Amino acid sequence: MLPVAPPPIAANELRPGRFWYAVAAVTAVALIALGVIGGVSRFNDVTDAVDTGRSFSDGETVSIRLGPESDRTIWIKDQGPSDSQKCSITGPGDPGLDSPAIDFFLTRDATWNPLYDIHVKRSGTYELTCSSDGPSEYAVGDHGGIVTFLGGAVLAIVLSVLGVGIAAVIVLVTAIRRRAHRKRLLAERRDAGAQPGPTPAVPAPAPADGEHHPTV
Incomplete structure (x- = not known):
């Protein structure tokens, strides 16, 4: 008899949770936005310095x-x-x-x-x-003036790169850990499905007609 395949693993069973992908996206967007706002502010300041x-x-x-x-x-x-x-x-x-x-x-x-x-x-x-x-x-x-603006522009670039880098690390670590957790769950369920169950009891055959068993 072929072994029974383990039931599929739902995505919400895996850890760490998928909300870490959202954390990565929010972190990237926030730092990039902060860098852009700072750069634009510096540019507006320098034009009227x-x-x-x-x-x-x-x-x-x-x-x-x-x-x-x-x-x-x-x-x-x-x-x-x-x-x-x-x-x-x-x-x-x-x-x-x-x-x-x-x-x-x-x-x-x-x-x-x-x-x-x-x-x-x-x-x-x-x-x-x-x-x-x-x-x-x-x-x-x-x-x-211009030197101050360039310093602010460098900071804006650094913030944007930092945001993308942090987000990439969070996504990578989350994906690796979820994949490892999935493998671990599959192995556990495969092992559980491979274990033999209890042997069912076989009933004794009924006596034939005219046959009497001695009574003790």
Whole structure:
């Protein structure tokens, strides 16, 4: 007699559960979306990093509204920072100017470089004045420019690659473990089906007509 085939194994019997595939998909989508949002945000920031429409020249005084949370920088056009350029800031509290990080900002006809980072402790209106040995043009903008944008773009790429990598690992590990579990269940059920059952009792033959068995 051929052995009876074990019953099929339903997908929901296998462990780990299939919801881990959903976890992998959600992880990948979340990290990719986070990277894209961060990259787009950085791009929008860099396109308006410097307010070139309100530039000012040597000796001019401009007023600007600032607060402790303001991240603002004085930028100079077509020339890197040097000892010949000086700026000053006056206003409430004790405002200050610090050396900026290396960065740059490009327009259609000029390159802008950060000259000073502005730091204030109180909200209010501040006045800025800059001067140099030669004619220079200045503008106020954000701390970050192209270099900051590139750093954000790299981070966005890293997040996207990380999301795909984590998802791939989760899917691979889940598939391998489910396959191993399936093999284990099949082996257990095959072994259970191969074991012989109890031998059925055979009844004694009925006595023939006229035949009497001795009674004890």
